[in-house]
Amino acid sequence: MLQADPHICETSFHVRYAETDAMGFVHHAVYLVWFEEGRSAFIREQGWSYAEIERSGYFLVASDLRARYLRAARYDQRVTVRVWLAQVKSRQMTFQCEVVDSASGECFFSASLKLLCLNRAGEITRIPPAWGAWLRE
Amino acid sequence: MLQADPHICETSFHVRYAETDAMGFVHHAVYLVWFEEGRSAFIREQGWSYAEIERSGYFLVASDLRARYLRAARYDQRVTVRVWLAQVKSRQMTFQCEVVDSASGECFFSASLKLLCLNRAGEITRIPPAWGAWLRE
Amino acid sequence: MLQADPHICETSFHVRYAETDAMGFVHHAVYLVWFEEGRSAFIREQGWSYAEIERSGYFLVASDLRARYLRAARYDQRVTVRVWLAQVKSRQMTFQCEVVDSASGECFFSASLKLLCLNRAGEITRIPPAWGAWLRE
């Protein structure tokens, strides 16, 4: 199911010093951590929690990632992570993300990540109907 | 100079998934990253920025750390990092930190870190008088 | 220039505990750190060093990433990072990477990363001819 006009969840925070590297900018792996935190916030905003999802025996695992680095963020900048659900299928979902400068709106990073739904045995499985609440709003 | 009744800066956020380890709890190195972010917030709250400090040619580098791990934090918990300046000397300062559960107030971690003031040449140097503003409030 | 039969650099190490997450496996952002270490090893193997490249005023920055997560690595497993140069253009190069189980050869992760060559001013610039040595072997 493609999401027309999807809900966008925004989370903002300051760039941490530990997130920079010797080039003086945010290390490129850190954006994946922010994207993940954006997904957590997205689920939280729907009144769910990814922690509950795991307690109920399901896991969402990264499968396919496409990312573009457009501009470099710096320590102490305020950044906003914008996350939305782009597509839901029976056993997978795709989130998209943009990280922007909270002040100017300039885009640092954009990405798309396909996640598979696994059960405790590590097998790809159907997304439980109970998730409809936050998946289809 | 020992700080009697120091100002405490509080910063709160959710535990990120990437910050956990296979034990299911926050990895012990992550608390140092939070403590550092707490110091950034402390300086920001005084109307300064550690980024400005570096631009002006000074660096605060970790020298001596004492940390206690009291309880394990989990993914998605809301935590509060409390940071205060415990002592200021001519060439060094000591920050203290507590990380607590934002809801219950239970303490996960407490630490004390001595930082040295360096110049661009990497030499230990006097803390510039201009910092008085945020150091002695 | 597409590289036919490119040189493959292999680097092996154990998965660190800090690299796992609460799911019990390696966190998906960590593979980018390993890929980067594989590129460092690749350059080192050619008798150069990425540190020297930066000292000479050039930077290679991540621009476009495509990654697939195939299987989950665990703490203490021995993994091998295989990195090769897939393409070199005047102002950019593309590295590819596979992370495999050192014992079984099973593949955990594969990725392709385009890097841009920047100068100190942060402008996209031509790759210096002096790099020919390790770029075209």
Added chain:
Amino acid sequence: MLQADPHICETSFHVRYAETDAMGFVHHAVYLVWFEEGRSAFIREQGWSYAEIERSGYFLVASDLRARYLRAARYDQRVTVRVWLAQVKSRQMTFQCEVVDSASGECFFSASLKLLCLNRAGEITRIPPAWGAWLRE
């Protein structure tokens, strides 16, 4: 039991780019990750594995840390992590660590970490006698 003349386990690797920060040196939290990898190597060298310890239902968790930062390590430097067991008690053990420049032997970091032995319920428990093999060599 204090260890007189303890066995020292040495592990060497190159500093990864992701381990540096905007100051151009290794971030201070990274040394804890290296110390932990040094403990893993220590246990591995004794023919055990910390992964096996966890599978058998025990966990070693950080309790008390004392660390000194003496010198800053840089990207691509070869570093050696030296780890030894300083003390073993019925429910806890203390590891010590030095990180040195592999070439010059100069010391970057020294630390002491007390770890508690927990069972699956998270209770402090006696170190199993079966561990005698690697604890008392």
